[in-house]
Amino acid sequence: QVQLVESGGGLVQPGGSLRLSCAASGFILSTYTMKWVRQAPGKGLECVSQINLFGAMSYSDSVKGRFTISRDNAKNTLYLQMNSLKPEDTAVYYCARSGYSPEGQGTQVTVSS
Helix, strand or coil: CCEEEEECCEEECCCCCEEEEEEEECCCHHHCCEEEEEECCCCCEEEEEEECCCCCEEECCCCCCCEEEEEECCCCEEEEEECCCCHHHCEEEEEEECCCCCCCCCEEEEECC
């Protein structure tokens, strides 16, 4: 049974940092292209970053240079290091397998002073 459990969100001031985690079970995370997607209030899903089977990473223009995606194969866990956070980064963040809708509950990130 596939499970994805996101954690690490919270309230942070502009310019702050957070590290999101996505613990996977029921499948081997490194055998999929994995994505971090977010949904801001009243908006659709936006893919902000992905990492493929070979470890190649990509980012949306909105987060490039501020966010870093990584994975720990031994822990079967995906991460998103978020630095220099902005109010427009406020959203629910989900991890997802490429080709699938988000399967976890997400983690709320709120950037506000």
